Amino acid sequence: MMRNLDITTLRSFVAVADNGGVTRAAGFLHLTQSAVSMQLKRLEELLDLQLLDRSGRTIALTASGEQLLAYARRMIALNDEAIGRLTDHAYEGEIVLGVPHDIVYPAIPQVLQRFNALYPRMKVQLLSSYTVALREQFARGECDLILTTETSTSEQGETLATRPLRWIGAPNGSAWRQQQPLKLAFARDCTFRPKVMRALDAAGVPWELIVETDSDRTIEATVSADLAVCAMIEGTEPPHLMQIDHGGNLPDLPIQRINLYSTNSGSPMVSELAGLVRQAFRTISTPLSASQYSAA
Numbered sequence: 001m002m003r004n005l006d007i008t009t010l011r012s013f014v015a016v017a018d019n020g021g022v023t024r025a026a027g028f029l030h031l032t033q034s035a036v037s038m039q040l041k042r043l044e045e046l047l048d049l050q051l052l053d054r055s056g057r058t059i060a061l062t063a064s065g066e067q068l069l070a071y072a073r074r075m076i077a078l079n080d081e082a083i084g085r086l087t088d089h090a091y092e093g094e095i096v097l098g099v100p101h102d103i104v105y106p107a108i109p110q111v112l113q114r115f116n117a118l119y120p121r122m123k124v125q126l127l128s129s130y131t132v133a134l135r136e137q138f139a140r141g142e143c144d145l146i147l148t149t150e151t152s153t154s155e156q157g158e159t160l161a162t163r164p165l166r167w168i169g170a171p172n173g174s175a176w177r178q179q180q181p182l183k184l185a186f187a188r189d190c191t192f193r194p195k196v197m198r199a200l201d202a203a204g205v206p207w208e209l210i211v212e213t214d215s216d217r218t219i220e221a222t223v224s225a226d227l228a229v230c231a232m233i234e235g236t237e238p239p240h241l242m243q244i245d246h247g248g249n250l251p252d253l254p255i256q257r258i259n260l261y262s263t264n265s266g267s268p269m270v271s272e273l274a275g276l277v278r279q280a281f282r283t284i285s286t287p288l289s290a291s292q293y294s295a296a
Contacts, residue, residue, distance in 0.1 A: 009040075009042060010076055012039040012043075013043055014072050016036065018110070051064055052065055081117055095267075096127060097145045097277075098129060098138065099134075099146070101130070102233065105236065108126070112126065115276055131150060131191050144263050145270060145273060146260075147281075148259045150256070157259040157260065158262075159259050160282055161281045164256070165255075166244075167229055167244040168237050176229050176246060182205055183207075183227065184207055185209075185210060185227075185230050186219065195254050196231045205250065211228060
């Protein structure tokens with residue numbers, strides 16, 4: 001008998017993998033937790049395969065689950081592209097979205113991909129800059145939506161996530177252990193830099209700014225080479241860098257808010273994109289290992 005995979009069920013399976021568990025996936029899909037669990041059960045019964053390993057404290061994809069995940073992503077993307085291109089003729093135009101360099105990943109590529117699948121005739125121009133510059137551009141009407149990293153929220157803003165700054169270094173690096181002063185690498189316009197320096201001064205830790213640049217790549221290369229350390233919002237560090245387990249030898253850093261600012265243009269497409277951004281930042285969690293997912 002011919003068996004057919006259901007796109008809705010596959011979408012739930014991918015959401016569990018992407019959002020770290022059934023509870024977060026249910027929130028992302030606007031379904032109940034029991035509905036998502038039932039869809040996963042039906043999918044496993046249809047294929048007569050175990051897709052999730054539920055034996056431990058965390059849920060892991062089985063080998064079959066990992067294999068299906070790649071197919072599921074392609075099938076969902078193709079389905080959304082076909083629906084969008086054949087049925088959506090109403091919306092055309094451009095939206096300008098501004099995002100600080102350090103929080104583009106991992107959420108924004110997912111947002112852009114999903115929005116394009118839903119509204120292929122709408123163009124999203126992504127501006128990657130610093131919070132101060134983005135606030136200025138937004139005030140001049142040059143952006144429809146911006147994200148910022150700030151310690152507070154103004155009346156016009158909406159806080160999507162609250163996370164601490166973390167010390168970041170090379171994997172198994174020793175730059176933070178070496179003889180003081182502590183070597184730092186930061187962008188010239190980075191709003192984290194003065195906060196880090198104040199924290200070090202308050203803790204009596206000598207420091208030296210060895211890299212001051214406009215290029216995030218330069219900072220990443222310097223830190224990756226274990227020549228200096230920097231600070232990033234927890235969960236936004238690239239895979240070739242890692243949080244430093246300093247055991248209290250470095251001072252704690254302040255909490256940062258990821259804020260959303262949107263124009264009051266009344267555009268349904270701006271509102272739709274803002275909704276996708278909210279979902280992405282409110283459901284994303286600190287990255288786990290490639291095959292491990294929270295059993296939340």
